[in-house]
Amino acid sequence: MLKYSLKRLASSVLTLCIIIVVVFVLLRQMPIEGYFDNYEKLDEFQIQVKLTQLGLNDPVLVQLKNFFVKLLHGDLGTSSRYSAGTPIATIIANKAPVSIYMGVWSMAISLIMGIPLGAAMARSKSGFWDKFGTAFIVFINAVPSAVYYIFIQTYGTEALGISMLFERENWVTWILPVFSLSLGSTASYAMWLRRYMVDEMNKDYVRLARAKGVSNKKIMMKHVFRNAFVPMIQYIPASLLYTICGSIYVESLYSVPGMGGLLVDVISRQDNPMVQALVVIYSGIGIVGLLLGDILMGVIDPRISFVKKEGAR
Amino acid sequence: MAGLFESKKRRLEDAMSEELKKQLDTELSANEDELFVLADYDASTAEKTGYSNYSYWGSTVRVFLKNRMAVLMLTVLALLLLFTFIQPMLPNQYGPNAITTNPATGIQLSNQAPRMTTVYHTLPAGVELFGEAIDGEWYSVSNVMMEIKARKNFLLTEYGEDWCRIEYDGKTGYVKNNFQTKLKLPEDPTAVPYECKSNFQLSVYTTPTDYSNDGEVFYTTLDSIEVIDGQNGLVVTKEGAQLRNIPSDKAFIFGTNNIGQDLWARVWSGTRTSLWIGFVVAFFEALIGIMVGILWGYVRQLDRLITEIYNVIDNIPNTIILILISYIMRPSISTLIFAMSLTRWLGMARFIRNQIVIIRDRDYNLASRCLGTSTTRIMIKNLLPYLVSVIMLRMALAIPNAIGSEVFITYIGLGLSVDTPSLGNLINEGRKLVTSASLRYQLIFPTVVLSIITIAFYIIGNSFADAADPKNHR
Numbered sequence: 150m151l152k153y154s155l156k157r158l159a160s161s162v163l164t165l166c167i168i169i170v171v172v173f174v175l176l177r178q179m180p181i182e183g184y185f186d187n188y189e190k191l192d193e194f195q196i197q198v199k200l201t202q203l204g205l206n207d208p209v210l211v212q213l214k215n216f217f218v219k220l221l222h223g224d225l226g227t228s229s230r231y232s233a234g235t236p237i238a239t240i241i242a243n244k245a246p247v248s249i250y251m252g253v254w255s256m257a258i259s260l261i262m263g264i265p266l267g268a269a270m271a272r273s274k275s276g277f278w279d280k281f282g283t284a285f286i287v288f289i290n291a292v293p294s295a296v297y298y299i300f301i302q303t304y305g306t307e308a309l310g311i312s313m314l315f316e317r318e319n320w321v322t323w324i325l326p327v328f329s330l331s332l333g334s335t336a337s338y339a340m341w342l343r344r345y346m347v348d349e350m351n352k353d354y355v356r357l358a359r360a361k362g363v364s365n366k367k368i369m370m371k372h373v374f375r376n377a378f379v380p381m382i383q384y385i386p387a388s389l390l391y392t393i394c395g396s397i398y399v400e401s402l403y404s405v406p407g408m409g410g411l412l413v414d415v416i417s418r419q420d421n422p423m424v425q426a427l428v429v430i431y432s433g434i435g436i437v438g439l440l441l442g443d444i445l446m447g448v449i450d451p452r453i454s455f456v457k458k459e460g461a462r
Numbered sequence: 463m464a465g466l467f468e469s470k471k472r473r474l475e476d477a478m479s480e481e482l483k484k485q486l487d488t489e490l491s492a493n494e495d496e497l498f499v500l501a502d503y504d505a506s507t508a509e510k511t512g513y514s515n516y517s518y519w520g521s522t523v524r525v526f527l528k529n530r531m532a533v534l535m536l537t538v539l540a541l542l543l544l545f546t547f548i549q550p551m552l553p554n555q556y557g558p559n560a561i562t563t564n565p566a567t568g569i570q571l572s573n574q575a576p577r578m579t580t581v582y583h584t585l586p587a588g589v590e591l592f593g594e595a596i597d598g599e600w601y602s603v604s605n606v607m608m609e610i611k612a613r614k615n616f617l618l619t620e621y622g623e624d625w626c627r628i629e630y631d632g633k634t635g636y637v638k639n640n641f642q643t644k645l646k647l648p649e650d651p652t653a654v655p656y657e658c659k660s661n662f663q664l665s666v667y668t669t670p671t672d673y674s675n676d677g678e679v680f681y682t683t684l685d686s687i688e689v690i691d692g693q694n695g696l697v698v699t700k701e702g703a704q705l706r707n708i709p710s711d712k713a714f715i716f717g718t719n720n721i722g723q724d725l726w727a728r729v730w731s732g733t734r735t736s737l738w739i740g741f742v743v744a745f746f747e748a749l750i751g752i753m754v755g756i757l758w759g760y761v762r763q764l765d766r767l768i769t770e771i772y773n774v775i776d777n778i779p780n781t782i783i784l785i786l787i788s789y790i791m792r793p794s795i796s797t798l799i800f801a802m803s804l805t806r807w808l809g810m811a812r813f814i815r816n817q818i819v820i821i822r823d824r825d826y827n828l829a830s831r832c833l834g835t836s837t838t839r840i841m842i843k844n845l846l847p848y849l850v851s852v853i854m855l856r857m858a859l860a861i862p863n864a865i866g867s868e869v870f871i872t873y874i875g876l877g878l879s880v881d882t883p884s885l886g887n888l889i890n891e892g893r894k895l896v897t898s899a900s901l902r903y904q905l906i907f908p909t910v911v912l913s914i915i916t917i918a919f920y921i922i923g924n925s926f927a928d929a930a931d932p933k934n935h936r
Contacts, residue, residue: 412874413874431782
């Protein structure tokens with residue numbers, strides 16, 4: 150297990166390095182306006198001085214080396230337009246807590262709603278809950294989230310009689326963003342749990358338990374649910390981390406001062422160093438999520454061995 | 463249900479053992495010599511085992527048609543797709559970027575609520591109206607010829623319960639006689655003519671009938687009226703004259719946006735754009751996914767390399783790739799297609815690779831290889847048919863997915879410009895107006911069309927995948 154974890158960690162680090170290199174090289178192709186907060190007012194000489202100062206006139210490989218060295222010291226660079234001169238790490242440190250709270254809450258809610266729904270669907274095959282859940286899942290999966298978020302915001306704020314924008318101190322304004330964020334994961338938890346439970350229910354040990362006269366409720370809780378939940382554990386860290394970095398869409402819709410809204414902001418202001426830093430952070434979070442999922446899976450279910458691994462995950 | 467199945471199974475088993483027993487009995491009772499007679503080659507018996515009336519596609523279609531919801535969705539989607547392509551060819555359509563103006567004022571017809579062009583009145587010949595030419599073709603007409611200010615004297619020449627004929631400023635017209643106009647009438651109002659006045663402003667009508675419904679102006683063409691008094695003056699209707707609510711026989715079925723563009727035209731044009739993006743992304747997904755997947759699964763030397771590439775790309779959140787590519791490249795349809803295609807093929811390739819690893823060493827493929835079949839032919843004829851169901855599913859899901867991604871990218875501000883209507887930028891434009899309830903139609907129409915398309919593709923894709931899976935064929 151340890152050997153596997155280390156190997157998996159090494160490959161994750163390698164992947165992250167490749168991603169950073171690619172992102173870095175791609176962003177060098179962007180117009181240089183994105184490094185100045187007052188590009189129009191500067192003459193050619195001043196621009197060159199600033200570029201040299203920022204190290205942007207160095208060969209790409211040198212820049213890359215500098216970037217990695219800084220990164221290892223926890224320095225993500227400084228913002229150029231969004232909040233000129235502020236270290237990016239500081240900006241993110243200010244923004245992250247809201248996203249983390251929101252992510253944890255929405256995760257909790259989606260587990261609370263999704264798992265009972267999935268279990269109810271599996272139990273009442275082609276009954277009410279199954280039909281209701283299927284309709285819900287089809288809706289959430291088929292309709293772009295961008296669309297139903299808007300409607301939740303419009304009609305939700307009207308129904309609750311609150312403003313459309315988020316206020317940190319007012320807990321009522323937390324409800325809609327957190328609820329919106331949790332819908333997607335709720336649907337996917339319900340869908341996967343139902344599928345895994347139905348698979349488990351058709352297995353021989355369940356038939357044996359039934360033949361022995363174990364009550365249906367007990368079979369469901371003690372056998373089917375437990376076994377069906379194992380493959381789902383793999384996805385929980387990844388989805389938690391994704392929600393923590395904030396659904397980009399929900400946060401900017403409600404003007405939540407979190408990390409997701411930040412990405413939209415810096416893109417619209419063409420702040421190259423910040424786009425670069427945020428893309429690296431998001432990729433890093435994604436990689437860590439998958440890594441944790443795989444390791445957690447191995448820890449929880451001893452039957453799974455990773456001796457021969459194929460493909461990803 | 464389960465009980466029924468169990469008892470059926472038991473009965474079947476009983477019947478089978480009966481059958482076997484009978485067979486055994488006949489064999490045992492037979493003459494020993496007869497049992498070991500050489501069987502001759504019998505062509506018809508050989509045919510019997512070789513023939514099955516099972517056809518893969520036939521069964522797939524049959525199973526699919528059993529799902530009523532999917533068939534309904536398929537019909538809706540087919541009609542919708544057909545309509546999107548027919549719509550520009552229909553008569554009287556605006557261009558998606560054409561800005562409509564009110565010909566009378568030259569002002570853009572902005573934020574017009576959705577309405578059909580309606581013929582409010584069809585008049586007989588000879589009705590006099592007050593008309594004003596607004597352009598070569600259209601006239602605004604009303605039966606109000608002038609207004610009389612409050613407390614002006616005029617001559618009442620004919621008294622009626624509802625209408626009175628008056629003369630004022632050398633012109634003859636009619637005024638309403640009701641509680642609103644409050645005409646100051648003498649004790650015997652029928653003794654005409656007499657001087658009269660009102661405390662309020664009065665509208666003078668050309669005819670004793672209010673066609674214009676309290677001053678709302680109607681529009682009509684030269685086909686319906688005859689001009690008598692030059693550019694601005696009296697007109698007389700022809701037989702069957704039609705008065706319309708908007709200065710056009712074209713309708714704003716979905717209303718107009720804030721610069722007076724017809725939302726109906728824009729929604730269908732946007733649907734075409736979004737579907738085009740969706741179809742092209744689905745096509746590339748299938749093309750790249752199948753090619754890479756087959757190579758990955760079939761050519762052992764490439765396995766390691768492609769697995770590593772897959773791991774790297776798969777580790778980055780898709781959204782981030784999408785955003786990054788759209789940020790770096792100029793916003794256009796091809797940028798969006800490129801950015802989406804960059805990640806979509808991964809899932810398809812991985813699935814196909816896994817299936818091929820399972821199937822490639824089955825006996826019939828070994829046999830095929832021994833007979834000298836080329837690798838290409840083995841791939842196309844032996845392997846691909848196994849993968850049809852999932853390929854179709856993923857292609858069907860690629861379309862709603864691409865449409866959703868387009869909406870998202872537009873929201874971030876990296877999408878198409880508004881000159882190229884797409885469902886994404888229509889929704890984004892509508893979203894900005896969502897705070898005022900009367901303008902919400904600008905968000906609702908594109909979202910409804912989008913939701914119908916995405917839900918239909920999702921349901922059809924899933925039911926087709928179920929139908930294409932041979933396990934569900936009976």
